[in-house]
Amino acid sequence: MQNLILLEDEIVLRQELAEFLTDIGHQVDAAASLADFQQIYDPAIHRIAVIDLTLPDGDGMALIRLLRQQGHRTGIVVLTARRATPDKIAGLDDGADYYLTKTADLDELAATLTALKRRLGEPEASGHWVLELGPRRLLPPGFRAIPLSQQDVTVLQVLMAEPGKIISRQDIVRALGEDFMIYDQRRLDTQMRRLRRKAEQATGVALPVNTARNAGYRFYAEAEIRD
Numbered sequence: 001m002q003n004l005i006l007l008e009d010e011i012v013l014r015q016e017l018a019e020f021l022t023d024i025g026h027q028v029d030a031a032a033s034l035a036d037f038q039q040i041y042d043p044a045i046h047r048i049a050v051i052d053l054t055l056p057d058g059d060g061m062a063l064i065r066l067l068r069q070q071g072h073r074t075g076i077v078v079l080t081a082r083r084a085t086p087d088k089i090a091g092l093d094d095g096a097d098y099y100l101t102k103t104a105d106l107d108e109l110a111a112t113l114t115a116l117k118r119r120l121g122e123p124e125a126s127g128h129w130v131l132e133l134g135p136r137r138l139l140p141p142g143f144r145a146i147p148l149s150q151q152d153v154t155v156l157q158v159l160m161a162e163p164g165k166i167i168s169r170q171d172i173v174r175a176l177g178e179d180f181m182i183y184d185q186r187r188l189d190t191q192m193r194r195l196r197r198k199a200e201q202a203t204g205v206a207l208p209v210n211t212a213r214n215a216g217y218r219f220y221a222e223a224e225i226r227d
Helices: 012-021 034-040 060-071 085-093 106-119 152-159 169-177 183-203
Strands: 004-008 026-031 048-052 075-080 098-102 129-131 136-139 166-168 210-212 216-219 223-227
Touching: 004 012, 004 034, 012 026, 012 106, 012 183, 012 210, 026 034, 034 060, 048 060, 048 106, 060 075, 060 085, 075 085, 085 098, 098 106, 106 183, 106 210, 129 152, 152 169, 152 183, 152 216, 152 223, 166 169, 169 183, 169 216, 183 210
Parallel strands: 004 026, 004 048, 048 075, 075 098, 129 223
Antiparallel strands: 129 136, 166 216, 210 216
């Protein structure tokens, strides 16, 4: 499980982001201000920081510059309402690893964090993954089996049947026995978050599934399906 610190002053958004980040396998500490961040932040624990820029007691960019001047190697993702290109360039120049605006969807944030973990040298979900349909479990390479629900099995079966290929949301929803025209897409997003969380908690590595924004998902590791 990855330790992460979130700095966001808007209470509702902070709660939503903290819940989402926990769902995808992070252990989250949340701060509402620069002062809170300075009290909570521990560079030995927090490998990743998600930082807003406009805060009640200052500018998040000043914090990022300070962290880099102090030599901290924490991975930093800016998540801000500032959309202008000069702001983005300044953010990256001053030490952020990634710069996202608050118009980004949660899947994009999840994919960004996965990419950042790879850059930080975190374990990757490589090797041969096996899905056992009868016992309803996933066998990650080098780890114990992960028990699955029937919906988990159905989704993974569709993805792992064609590793490396983007499987559309329509095909996944159809496999679940639902009508895509009336299906609430948030249910599928929640399903994928839960799957990712299960894998992260059981193995410490990310489930090898990429999100194709507004299109579908792709299982990118070696895969085998057994009855």
